[in-house]
Amino acid sequence: MSRVFGWRSAVAFAALAALPWLPGVPKYYLLLAFDALLFGAIAMSLDLLIGYTGLVSFGHAAFYGLGAYATAILLERGILSLWACLGFAIVVVGLYAAVVSYFATARRGIYFALLTLIFAEVVFTFFRYTQTFGGSDGIQGLPDALVFPGVAIDTPARKYYLVWVYLLLAYAVCRVLVTSHFGRVLVAIRENEDRARFLGYNVQKYKMLACMISALLTGLGGAIYPIRAAFATPDLMLWTESGEFIISVMIGGLGTLVGPIIGGVFFTLLRDKVSSYVDWYFIVIGVVLVVIVLFLPKGLLGLRRALGFGRWRATA
Amino acid sequence: MARDGVVLAVEGVSKSFGALAALTDVSLSVRQGEVFSVIGPNGAGKSTLFNVVSGLYAPTAGRVSFLGREITGLAPETINRLGVAKTFQITNIFPEISVGENVSVASQSRAAVSGRLASLWRRADVEARVTELLEAFGLTAKRDELAENLSHGEQRYLEICLALATEPTLLLLDEPTAGMTPGETRGATALIKKIALARGLTLLLIEHDMSVVMGISDRIAVLHFGEKIAEGPPEQIRNDPRVIEAYLGPPEA
Numbered sequence: 001m002s003r004v005f006g007w008r009s010a011v012a013f014a015a016l017a018a019l020p021w022l023p024g025v026p027k028y029y030l031l032l033a034f035d036a037l038l039f040g041a042i043a044m045s046l047d048l049l050i051g052y053t054g055l056v057s058f059g060h061a062a063f064y065g066l067g068a069y070a071t072a073i074l075l076e077r078g079i080l081s082l083w084a085c086l087g088f089a090i091v092v093v094g095l096y097a098a099v100v101s102y103f104a105t106a107r108r109g110i111y112f113a114l115l116t117l118i119f120a121e122v123v124f125t126f127f128r129y130t131q132t133f134g135g136s137d138g139i140q141g142l143p144d145a146l147v148f149p150g151v152a153i154d155t156p157a158r159k160y161y162l163v164w165v166y167l168l169l170a171y172a173v174c175r176v177l178v179t180s181h182f183g184r185v186l187v188a189i190r191e192n193e194d195r196a197r198f199l200g201y202n203v204q205k206y207k208m209l210a211c212m213i214s215a216l217l218t219g220l221g222g223a224i225y226p227i228r229a230a231f232a233t234p235d236l237m238l239w240t241e242s243g244e245f246i247i248s249v250m251i252g253g254l255g256t257l258v259g260p261i262i263g264g265v266f267f268t269l270l271r272d273k274v275s276s277y278v279d280w281y282f283i284v285i286g287v288v289l290v291v292i293v294l295f296l297p298k299g300l301l302g303l304r305r306a307l308g309f310g311r312w313r314a315t316a
Numbered sequence: 317m318a319r320d321g322v323v324l325a326v327e328g329v330s331k332s333f334g335a336l337a338a339l340t341d342v343s344l345s346v347r348q349g350e351v352f353s354v355i356g357p358n359g360a361g362k363s364t365l366f367n368v369v370s371g372l373y374a375p376t377a378g379r380v381s382f383l384g385r386e387i388t389g390l391a392p393e394t395i396n397r398l399g400v401a402k403t404f405q406i407t408n409i410f411p412e413i414s415v416g417e418n419v420s421v422a423s424q425s426r427a428a429v430s431g432r433l434a435s436l437w438r439r440a441d442v443e444a445r446v447t448e449l450l451e452a453f454g455l456t457a458k459r460d461e462l463a464e465n466l467s468h469g470e471q472r473y474l475e476i477c478l479a480l481a482t483e484p485t486l487l488l489l490d491e492p493t494a495g496m497t498p499g500e501t502r503g504a505t506a507l508i509k510k511i512a513l514a515r516g517l518t519l520l521l522i523e524h525d526m527s528v529v530m531g532i533s534d535r536i537a538v539l540h541f542g543e544k545i546a547e548g549p550p551e552q553i554r555n556d557p558r559v560i561e562a563y564l565g566p567p568e569a
Contacts, residue, residue, distance in 0.1 A: 185424075187417075191413060200393050
């Protein structure tokens with residue numbers, strides 16, 4: 001399995017698993033870590049599209065939000081099984097993603113980005129104004145989900161391990177994908193999609209599949225969010241949320257998988273720290289982003305090479 | 317194999333872009349194992365003909381068949397999978413990945429796993445073919461270099477490698493020596509001929525440089541303003557008055 005987990009990622013996951021056992025870690029920090037890892041995992045899923053396939057999706061918040069609503073709707077009705085929630089999220093997000101992928105991948109560049117954005121806005125508007133799903137308040141006050149009958153995901157540590165497992169599996173899936181036959185074709189499409197067609201690849205089929213996989217991983221991330229937060233609101237689907245996913249990918253480093261995880265964690269922690277002092281935290285984040293884009297075009301992961309830690313290549 | 321060893325048959329193909337007739341009623345047939353060249357001055361419709369054959373454009377009229385099977389208007393990826401590969405006049409490679417990865421992604425297109433669900437996790441072993449192709453074009457030492465960092469001549473070779481990696485029966489070469497020095501052109505021409513022979517390929521070549529074509533072609537067709545004005549072996553084409561007129565202009569009165 002060295003193709004998936006090198007010693008560095010093994011150490012990193014082991015360290016993350018040890019976090020709840022560290023003495024004196026307040027519960028609040030475990031929940032913050034949940035948010036950070038969730039954001040990182042979603043940025044990584046988006047990196048499959050942006051960094052590997054060269055498709056910028058401005059609508060990932062819809063996949064995320066739909067996943068969250070899928071869980072919230074079941075929990076609200078007393079269906080508490082984690083597995084039922086995840087299964088329902090896969091169905092809901094999968095159906096929506098199939099439609100979006102089909103239409104958006106028929107167009108290139110800015111049109112792809114705009115189509116994903118428009119679809120996402122439609123979904124946002126639907127949930128924002130549909131009273132069955134709580135309108136602008138969303139679905140609040142949800143009970144804890146159950147892993148097995150009688151085993152509730154109730155403590156911060158259990159919630160934290162849920163996101164840990166999700167990140168681990170999502171990372172393994174992404175790593176296998178980008179090192180496969182399929183991943184190689186995605187990179188070729190990013191580099192020169194016209195040439196890829198003349199090598200016998202049905203480019204739209206590959207793009208659709210990449211979109212579907214990225215969307216499903218994001219939707220599963222959304223599906224575990226209400227288990228930690230006990231709510232789902234339409235704000236999860238707002239276009240600014242999609243923008244924050246993209247920013248995290250860029251902060252971390254396109255086409256690296258690990259970079260966007262770090263980017264998402266960095267973004268979440270920065271937002272948490274800065275917003276606890278000032279309301280205009282987005283200005284600070286904006287400045288950080290500008291500095292990174294100007295001086296570290298390969299993102300935070302590019303720092304490693306800039307500082308001379310071994311050789312590192314962008315992709316494949 | 318099709319009747320009479322005909323690999324590619326173009327029958328009465330016309331293509332217009334609005335009012336512009338880029339090709340008018342062009343027919344030609346390319347036989348198994350030959351080097352067939354299409355020449356003509358700039359704007360004669362040579363690249364349009366290639367784009368019709370390779371699937372980028374559907375013709376306005378006429379039909380194209382490959383190994384006896386009609387391919388008129390099929391998508392480029394479908395035509396490639398049937399065994400027609402194309403190189404481009406303007407270098408068309410994957411710039412920001414390594415030379416080795418360029419050839420690998422082209423080679424794996426023919427791997428058994430391609431297009432199957434297992435391609436999501438498996439990776440075809442294309443190592444032997446990649447090594448062989450890079451070796452044939454003298455690119456072995458550049459394997460880990462980013463494709464965009466190759467010299468112009470090396471990029472032209474990589475271009476051909478990509479097409480060959482898809483194991484075609486028919487290779488369409490669109491001005492393979494474009495932008496090369498006369499010395500490089502001679503070397504490249506000899507190499508292309510050698511590789512075509514060794515692999516039993518059928519070549520359809522576009523050129524405007526007459527000197528390249530004369531040395532390597534079995535037969536030549538001449539296009540002028542979208543119409544075929546001559547076809548035959550090199551000697552005959554060289555002395556055809558209509559060809560000379562097309563290239564040099566009408567004789568002085």
